[in-house]
Amino acid sequence: MLHLEKQPYKERIILTQEEIQILYSKTKNLQEKIILHLSYGCGLRAIELERINTEELDIKNKLVIVEQGKNSKRRIIPINQTLQKDFTKYLHQRNRIKTKETALLLNQKQQRMKKHTALELLKKILKRTTLNKNITLHSLRHSIATHLLENGLSLENVKEFLGHKYLDTTEQYVRITKLEL
Numbered sequence: 001m002l003h004l005e006k007q008p009y010k011e012r013i014i015l016t017q018e019e020i021q022i023l024y025s026k027t028k029n030l031q032e033k034i035i036l037h038l039s040y041g042c043g044l045r046a047i048e049l050e051r052i053n054t055e056e057l058d059i060k061n062k063l064v065i066v067e068q069g070k071n072s073k074r075r076i077i078p079i080n081q082t083l084q085k086d087f088t089k090y091l092h093q094r095n096r097i098k099t100k101e102t103a104l105l106l107n108q109k110q111q112r113m114k115k116h117t118a119l120e121l122l123k124k125i126l127k128r129t130t131l132n133k134n135i136t137l138h139s140l141r142h143s144i145a146t147h148l149l150e151n152g153l154s155l156e157n158v159k160e161f162l163g164h165k166y167l168d169t170t171e172q173y174v175r176i177t178k179l180e181l
Contacts, residue, residue: 012142013135020143026128031105034090035118036125038064038105039140042077043162045070046115046137053102054095059088066163075163145170 015023020040027033038044038052042064051068058065062084064077079087094104103112119137126135133139141162148158159170 013133013139014146015131015133015135015139015143017147019131019133020140020147022129022131023125026125028125028128030086030090030093032121032125033086035105035121035137036140037079037083037086039118039122039137040144041083042079043141043144045141045163046118049105049118049137050113050115052104054091054104055102057087057091057104059084059091070163073163073165075160077161 020036023040024033024036027036035049038049039046044052044064044066047070048066048068052064052066056065056067057063062079062081064079066075066077094106097106097110099106099110101110101112105113105118107113107117115137122135122137122140126133145158145162148161149155153161155167155170159167162170164170
C-alpha cells in the first residue's frame with residue numbers, strides 16, 4: 001500500500017476587504033461580478049463554480065444551493081440583498097440565451113465555463129487594478145473565510161459556510177486575526 005505524507009499547509013494570499021472592493025470596482029460586466037460573488041461572496045470552490053447550474057440559485061429565498069460540493073456534499077449558502085439583486089439581473093440575461101446548457105456560467109461558445117476560464121477572467125480583473133498579487137479563485141475563498149472570522153462569525157459557522165467536514169480543516173484554512181490569538 002502506498003502511503004503519502006500529508007503536505008505542509010501552503011499559506012494562501014488573503015486579500016483585505018478593501019482589496020476585494022477594488023476588484024469589484026474593476027469588473028467590466030455582470031458575468032465578472034457574478035464570478036466574484038460566487039468565489040468570494042459565496043465562498044465556492046473553483047470546481048463548484050464550474051459545476052453550478054442556474055436552478056441552484058434560489059433568488060426568492062436568498063440562497064445558493066450547492067448540489068455538487070466536495071465529496072458530493074450539498075450545502076446551502078445564504079446571500080445578501082446585493083447578491084440577490086445581481087443574481088436576479090444575471091439570471092434574466094442568462095435565461096435569454098438560447099441553449100440547452102444548464103450551467104450558470106457560460107463561455108463564449110455558450111457552453112459550461114470551465115474553472116480555468118473563470119480564473120482567466122479573474123486575472124483580467126486583477127490587471128485592471130494596482131494590486132500586485134498573484135491571486136486565484138481559491139484566494140477569494142480564503143479571503144471570505146478570514147473576513148467572516150474577523151467580523152465575528154464563529155469558526156463553526158465558517159466551517160459550515162465553506163462546506164468543510166472537519167473544524168481543523170477550517171482552522172488551517174483561515175488566517176486567525178491577532179485579536180483571537
